[in-house]
Amino acid sequence: MPLELGVVGGAAAFLAFAVALYGAVVGSLGAWRRDARLMTSARLSSVAGFLLATVAVVVMQTALLTDDFSVSYVAAHSRIASPIWVKVVTMWAALEGSILLWAWLLSGYTALLAAIAPLSPLRPWALAIMQGVQTFFFFVLAFLANPFTVLAVPPLDGPGPNELLQNHWMMAVHPLLMYLGFVGLTVPFAYAMAALITRRPGSEWMTVTRRWTLTGWGFLSAAIVAGGWWSYEVLGWGGYWAWDPVENVSLMPWLTATAFIHSVQVQERRQMLKPWNVMLILLTFSLSILGTFLTRSGVVSSVHAFGNGPVGPAFLAFFLLVTLGAFALLAVRWDDVKDRAELDSLVSREGSFLGVNVLFLALTFAVLLGTLFPLIVEAVSGARVTVGPPFFDQVTLPLWLLVLLLMGIGPLLPWRKAEDQLLSRNLAWLLGGLVVSGALAWVLGVRKVYPMLTVALAGYNLVSLALLLTGALVPRLRLATRPAVVVIRRYAFENRRRVGSMVVHFAVVIIAVGVAFSSGYRVDEQLRVDIGGSAQFEGYTLTALDTFMEQTPGRISSGAIVQVSRDGAFVGTLRPRLNVFGAGGRPIPTPAVLYRPSHDVYLNLNSTVGPDTQFVVLRAVKSPLVTWIWVGGLVLVFGVIYSLGGATRALPAHATRASTVAQEA
Amino acid sequence: MRKKVVYAVLGVFVLVAAGLMIARALQTSLVYFVLPSEYARDASSFDGRKIRLAGLVEPGSVQFDDSGLQLTFNVTDTYETYPVRYGGAPPDMFQENGGVVIEGAFHEGVFVGDNLLVKHSNDYHPPAEGEAVDVEALKESLR
Numbered sequence: 001m002p003l004e005l006g007v008v009g010g011a012a013a014f015l016a017f018a019v020a021l022y023g024a025v026v027g028s029l030g031a032w033r034r035d036a037r038l039m040t041s042a043r044l045s046s047v048a049g050f051l052l053a054t055v056a057v058v059v060m061q062t063a064l065l066t067d068d069f070s071v072s073y074v075a076a077h078s079r080i081a082s083p084i085w086v087k088v089v090t091m092w093a094a095l096e097g098s099i100l101l102w103a104w105l106l107s108g109y110t111a112l113l114a115a116i117a118p119l120s121p122l123r124p125w126a127l128a129i130m131q132g133v134q135t136f137f138f139f140v141l142a143f144l145a146n147p148f149t150v151l152a153v154p155p156l157d158g159p160g161p162n163e164l165l166q167n168h169w170m171m172a173v174h175p176l177l178m179y180l181g182f183v184g185l186t187v188p189f190a191y192a193m194a195a196l197i198t199r200r201p202g203s204e205w206m207t208v209t210r211r212w213t214l215t216g217w218g219f220l221s222a223a224i225v226a227g228g229w230w231s232y233e234v235l236g237w238g239g240y241w242a243w244d245p246v247e248n249v250s251l252m253p254w255l256t257a258t259a260f261i262h263s264v265q266v267q268e269r270r271q272m273l274k275p276w277n278v279m280l281i282l283l284t285f286s287l288s289i290l291g292t293f294l295t296r297s298g299v300v301s302s303v304h305a306f307g308n309g310p311v312g313p314a315f316l317a318f319f320l321l322v323t324l325g326a327f328a329l330l331a332v333r334w335d336d337v338k339d340r341a342e343l344d345s346l347v348s349r350e351g352s353f354l355g356v357n358v359l360f361l362a363l364t365f366a367v368l369l370g371t372l373f374p375l376i377v378e379a380v381s382g383a384r385v386t387v388g389p390p391f392f393d394q395v396t397l398p399l400w401l402l403v404l405l406l407m408g409i410g411p412l413l414p415w416r417k418a419e420d421q422l423l424s425r426n427l428a429w430l431l432g433g434l435v436v437s438g439a440l441a442w443v444l445g446v447r448k449v450y451p452m453l454t455v456a457l458a459g460y461n462l463v464s465l466a467l468l469l470t471g472a473l474v475p476r477l478r479l480a481t482r483p484a485v486v487v488i489r490r491y492a493f494e495n496r497r498r499v500g501s502m503v504v505h506f507a508v509v510i511i512a513v514g515v516a517f518s519s520g521y522r523v524d525e526q527l528r529v530d531i532g533g534s535a536q537f538e539g540y541t542l543t544a545l546d547t548f549m550e551q552t553p554g555r556i557s558s559g560a561i562v563q564v565s566r567d568g569a570f571v572g573t574l575r576p577r578l579n580v581f582g583a584g585g586r587p588i589p590t591p592a593v594l595y596r597p598s599h600d601v602y603l604n605l606n607s608t609v610g611p612d613t614q615f616v617v618l619r620a621v622k623s624p625l626v627t628w629i630w631v632g633g634l635v636l637v638f639g640v641i642y643s644l645g646g647a648t649r650a651l652p653a654h655a656t657r658a659s660t661v662a663q664e665a
Numbered sequence: 666m667r668k669k670v671v672y673a674v675l676g677v678f679v680l681v682a683a684g685l686m687i688a689r690a691l692q693t694s695l696v697y698f699v700l701p702s703e704y705a706r707d708a709s710s711f712d713g714r715k716i717r718l719a720g721l722v723e724p725g726s727v728q729f730d731d732s733g734l735q736l737t738f739n740v741t742d743t744y745e746t747y748p749v750r751y752g753g754a755p756p757d758m759f760q761e762n763g764g765v766v767i768e769g770a771f772h773e774g775v776f777v778g779d780n781l782l783v784k785h786s787n788d789y790h791p792p793a794e795g796e797a798v799d800v801e802a803l804k805e806s807l808r
Contacts, residue, residue, distance in 0.1 A: 342668070362683055373691065384698035384808070386717065391694035395687055526753040528734050578757070586785075587757055606754045617734065617754035 006071040009059035009148035013100075016052040016107065017138035019045050020131045027128035039124045043114045046131060050111035053104040053138075060091055060100060060147065069154040073097055073147030079160030079582060081554035086161065089172040093161035095296055095311060096147035098175065103137035105183045110134060113187060113212075122205055125194030126187075133186055136318050144310045160554075163581050163588045170230040177223035178250060182288040184216020185257055189285040192278045196329050201274050201337040206264045211644060217261055218640035220254050225511075225633030236589045236604040238524060238621025240629065243392040248371045249291025252364050256284040259360035266350045269415055273350075275330060275337045276357070282326045283364070289319040294371065345417040352410030359403050366395040397450055404457040404512060407505055408464035412471075426467055433463030454516035461509045465502055472498075500643025507639055510632035518626035526606060529562070530615045537620045540601060541565045544616055547609045548575065556580045557590070558609040560616045564594055564601055576605040576618065599624040696768070700804055701745035717768050718747070718776055719784075719807040724761040729754070740765060740776070743798045747771075751778040758783045764807045 023045040030038025063071040064087045067080050077094045078087060091097040110130040117123050141147075165171045188209040195205035206213070227250065228240035241247060260280040266273045297312020330337065345351060370387045377385050412426050437459020438452060446452045473491060480487045492499050527535040527542065534543035543563040550557040559577025563570065572594045578587035591604040600623050607617040698717045723746055726739035736751045749767055759765070763785065769778035784807045 358679070366687060369687065370691075373695075377695075384804070386696045386698065387691065388694045388696050388715070391690045394690040394694070398686075526734050528731060528754075589757070606756070608757060615731065617731075619753075 004070060004150055005059050005063045005068050006148045006150035009056050009063070009071065010142070010146060010150075012052050012056040012059060013138060013142040013146065013148060016049050016056065016103070017135065017142045019049040019052060020107070020134035020138050023049060023131035024128050024135050027124055027131060031124035031128060042124065042131070043127060046107070046110045046114040046127060049131070049134060049138075050104075050107040053100075053107040056100060056141075056148075057091070057104050060097065061088065064088065064090055067157075069156070069158060070151050071147070072149035072151055075151055075155050075158050077161050078158045079554065080157050081582060082160055082166065083552075083554060085169065085172060086166045086554075089166075090161045092175045092179075093165045093171070095309075096141070096145040098179075099137060099141050099145055099311075100147060101175070102179045102183065103134065103141055105179050106130070106134050106137060106186065109183050109187060109212075118208065120204065120208065121198050122191055122194040122200065122208065125197050126190040126205075129190035129193050130186065133190070136314075140311060140314055144314055160582055160585075163579075163585060164234060166581060167579055167588050167590060168230055168234045170226060170233065174223055174226045174230055177219050177226055181216050181218075181220030181223050182253065184212055184219055185253065185281070185284050185288070187212035187216070188260075189281050192281045193326060193329065196278065196333045196337070199333065199336045201278075201333070203264075203268045203271070206267065206277065210264075213257075213261060213264070214640060214644055217254075217257050218637060218644075220250075220257060221640070222633065222637050224250055224254055225630065225636070229630050229633075232602075232626070233591065233593065236591050236619070238522070238591070238602045238604070238619070238623060239519075240626070243370065243387075243389045245371050246295045248367050249287070249294050252291065252367055252371075253284045253287040255360045255364040255367070256280050256287060259357045260284060262353050263357050266353050270341055270350055272339050272341045272343070273354070273357075274339055275334070278330055278337065280357075282323070282330075286319055286323045286326070287364075289315055289322060293319055347413065347418045347423065349410065349413045349415045352406050352413055356403060356406045356410065359399050359406065363396055363399050363403075366399070367392065370395070400512070401450075401453055401457060404454070404461060404509075407508065408457070408461040411468055411501070411505070412464055429463050429467055430460050434460040437462075448520045451516040451520040454512050458509045458513050461505065465506060468502060496645050497643050500639045500645075503639030503642055504636050507632045507636035510628050510635060514625045514628035514632060518623040518629065521624045523620075523622040525620050527618045527620055528615055529560075529618055531560070531613060533615075535618075537601075538622045539566060540571070542603070542618065542620065545573075547613050547616070548577075549609075549611075550577075554581060558587075559590075559605055560609060560618070562592075562603060562618070571601075574601070574603050576603040578605055578609065595627050597625075597627060600626050698766075698804075698808070700742040700800060700807075701740060701747050702742050702800060704747070705745040711771070713770065715768065715770050717766055718749075718778075719764070719766045719804065721803075722759070722761050722763050722765055727755070727761060736781075740767065742800055742803055744800070747776050748774070749776045749778055751781045753781065756781055756783050758785055764803075766807055 023042045026038050026045070027042030029035070030040075030042055060071075060073070062068070063074045064078050065084065067074070067078065069075040069078075073094070073096050074090075077097070078090050082090070092101045110127065113130065114127055117126070160166065188206065191205040191209045195201050227247065231242070231247075232238070232240040257280075260277065263273050263277055263280060267277050293312055293315035296315065343351060343354070346355075370391050373387050374385050377383055408430060409427075412430075413423070434456045438456030440459070441452050441455035446455060472495070473488060476487050476491060477484055523538055525537060527537060529535045529542060529544040531544050531547060534541050536542075541564075543565070545561045545563050547558065547560050557577045557579050559575050562574045562576065564572050564574060574592035574594055576592040577590050579590050580587050587608065589604050589606070591602055593603075594601040600621075602621040602623065604619040604621075605616060606619050607613075607615075609616060696715050696717055697711065698719060699711070701718065701720050704711060704716070704718065718740060720740040720742045723739035723741045726737075726748075728737045729735070730737075731754075734753055736753060736755050738749055739746050740749050741747075751767065751769075759781075763783060766782045766784060767776060767778035768780040768782075769776055771777070
């Protein structure tokens with residue numbers, strides 16, 4: 001009898017669990033006793049864990065691609081007729097496979113960390129904590145949500161993955177980005193805990209992990225923007241963010257991580273906010289676990305809730321263990337961690353970082369409250385309620401605007417205390433940018449409060465970026481003997497972190513404007529269009545030329561061919577459709593979008609289409625500037641990559657080299 | 666020391682302001698999920714509020730005016746029935762005796778929906794002729 005795939009996969013998952021447990025226990029023991037042999041053994045075990053997890057992933061992919069329905073996960077979530085990319089992606093289209101992916105990425109990061117992390121007293125503890133986290137994930141995989149269970153009587157075919165997920169290729173990318181983000185941010189968490197355990201609360205743990213943190217943050221940001229674009233392209237209501245619990249739980253760790261990457265700079269420069277930074281990275285990690293509990297346990301029902309089971313409670317238990325354990329550790333080590341320096345002035349770089357931290361925490365709290373409130377109400381009074389988008393908009397919009405306000409002024413403030421003269425000069429410029437762009441928006445017809453404030457703050461932020469650049473470049477150009485291009489290029493290469501942060505802030509401005517206009521000036525209508533006839537929508541003429549029917553392996557589409565024209569001139573052709581995946585599947589409305597820089601025209605089919613269809617009902621949405629959100633997302637990712645290019649040259653190293661040079665001179 | 670007091674006062678002030686803002690926002694944006702009979706029991710407390718009304722589409726009540734895109738039907742949990750008006754086409758899988766959730770508000774006795782969701786749950790089986798409807802089971806299935 002040939003060895004069944006499910007048996008191999010299950011064995012690999014179990015061994016990965018055993019190895020992770022070994023690594024966590026032996027690693028801590030070795031670090032505790034300072035036994036080099038134990039530490040090395042634990043370090044090597046992380047590579048073994050990664051290899052075992054890779055075996056499990058390869059087995060799963062083989063089973064999916066060869067339609068081996070004796071593997072329970074394949075039977076429950078795959079289908080013979082699916083195209084190859086859907087089969088590959090099916091691995092993370094449901095709960096068990098997502099945990100496999102998460103565990104695999106985590107083991108990969110741990111092995112990479114074991115290979116490249118510099119030797120330090122922190123490293124063994126950090127690796128032990130990474131392997132501890134892995135132990136949890138492989139435990140869930142091997143015992144609670146085993147995707148490799150062998151079915152005695154395999155079905156001939158399966159139902160295929162969730163239709164909404166196979167309806168767009170972005171589903172191949174978005175979860176990967178999300179997990180890469182979560183896993184990346186586990187590294188600074190592990191180092192922070194190691195710093196507490198070893199009583200080294202200085203900035204070593206954060207300088208070592210800077211690349212990991214920034215990478216994780218970049219992936220998480222990209223995942224959130226990509227998820228928004230997926231919703232826009234798939235869900236058919238013409239929006240990208242509905243304050244759905246599953247969206248909220250991805251936003252919360254991002255908010256705390258964003259606070260973290262700002263406030264670590266205060267610790268690096270001023271040795272302040274130490275307990276605060278530990279808390280932020282702990283919150284980031286535990287919120288990613290809490291989010292998984294909330295969405296996967298089904299307590300908050302949404303598209304991503306894959307049903308009930310033991311996995312939800314396990315994540316809740318792990319969340320409580322991590323949070324309470326880490327806070328207890330922080331309390332025990334309080335005397336080592338607590339700040340000795342005091343803030344000199346609120347009007348300083350560190351003051352603005354502190355302010356933006358408070359804002360991000362307030363945003364996190366508001367989102368958490370809005371997400372959990374229905375559960376609280378149901379537990380207390382039994383009434384079923386939902387907290388609608390108005391709550392989140394009312395509470396978070398002012399906070400977002402304050403974030404934009406601080407984003408402009410913060411980088412212009414010096415550390416410690418701002419000089420009055422320079423400060424008032426900068427403030428005058430910023431105020432000028434604010435007023436001019438606000439007035440410009442008014443002249444162009446913007447009358448709504450939030451879009452107008454956003455435009456004003458966008459102008460203010462552009463002025464701020466210009467001031468930062470001129471402040472850095474003008475003195476260099478004045479002193480330089482070389483051509484200006486060389487000087488500018490040199491500045492950009494030598495200050496990657498600074499320039500990268502400017503690029504990211506610029507991206508945030510783009511995204512903010514896109515969000516303000518696409519939500520503030522959205523037009524949403526239902527239109528009845530006869531086949532061969534046309535309807536008017538926001539200055540466009542929508543003509544339903546014909547209906548169509550298409551069949552690809554595994555999918556049947558039917559829809560309308562709609563010609564979009566303006567003032568008699570052809571603009572584009574859209575084909576909103578209904579996709580049916582497999583026999584007995586329900587039709588999934590699939591919108592068609594005309595992307596334009598000024599505004600998108602978005603059509604979704606709200607009626608069925610058959611051979612004798614006389615008319616179609618279209619949901620037409622016009623969203624101004626919405627495309628700039630996706631553009632901003634790309635710019636943001638570029639900014640992060642640009643910063644990472646130079647992140648190896650950490651500040652202390654730089655300073656040391658400078659002092660060595662000074663000594664040699 | 667004085668600085669600390671100033672920060673503490675500032676902090677408390679910010680927290681209280683934020684708390685008030687959040688409480689107010691929650692009060693105005695809570696959307697209750699109710700069945701027709703629950704609405705009838707407590708109609709005045711939902712006055713003018715946005716709610717999510719859930720129930721079954723009453724057989725024989727569905728009318729769709731395709732030129733004006735007006736869908737009207739009655740939603741019922743067999744104990745109470747209310748007329749519903751929705752400006753749009755009936756969504757896919759919309760059928761008599763099928764479960765629906767409508768988000769909207771009452772205007773002069775008619776529930777005007779902004780959003781209409783069809784719920785097709787495998788867990789709920791409509792009762793046989795003459796049998797009473799289990800409201801809790803119905804509610805759970807429409808959630």
